[in-house]
Amino acid sequence: MTNAQRAEPSTSRTLDQTIGANIHTLMWHAQESQSRVAPLWGMSQAALSLKLRGKRPWFADEIDAAARHFQVTRDALFTKLPDLDSNQEPTGSSSGLALLDDYRVKKIEAHTAIASDRDATISQLPLAVGH
Numbered sequence: 001m002t003n004a005q006r007a008e009p010s011t012s013r014t015l016d017q018t019i020g021a022n023i024h025t026l027m028w029h030a031q032e033s034q035s036r037v038a039p040l041w042g043m044s045q046a047a048l049s050l051k052l053r054g055k056r057p058w059f060a061d062e063i064d065a066a067a068r069h070f071q072v073t074r075d076a077l078f079t080k081l082p083d084l085d086s087n088q089e090p091t092g093s094s095s096g097l098a099l100l101d102d103y104r105v106k107k108i109e110a111h112t113a114i115a116s117d118r119d120a121t122i123s124q125l126p127l128a129v130g131h
Contacts, residue, residue, distance in 0.1 A: 015078065017054030019063060022077045024052045026070045041065040 013021070027037065038048040041062055050056040067074045 013080065014054055016051070016057050018080050019058045019077050020052040020054045021080070023066050023070075026066075026072070030070065037066075037069065040069065 027034070034048045034052070035045045038045045041048070042065070043051075043062070047056065051058055051062070063074055063077055067077055
């Protein structure tokens, strides 16, 4: 085979690969496994693995389920997120950074709301008085 006959590797991503990479990044940041989220989205872990790698197509209901799960817009999953460095932090600048930032803010807000609810519940408990 000559150099001219060799197929050049494609650097462009398909839409399914972009969606899969974005969802995988959100899963990583949420510290969620494929085996945990796959049943929530109506698929097996093996099917999710293929979708995350762009080997199988994403369907509208699956994209909707993933967007609701991570509390992001469906449109955001179609935008390429930034590449991650060895610490799994975004590199460079990209419009995809806004998605990660939005996800992080929502995660912090959720934890704050849970802590606030817990503190309110604790403050309403009667104090035990020892005899």
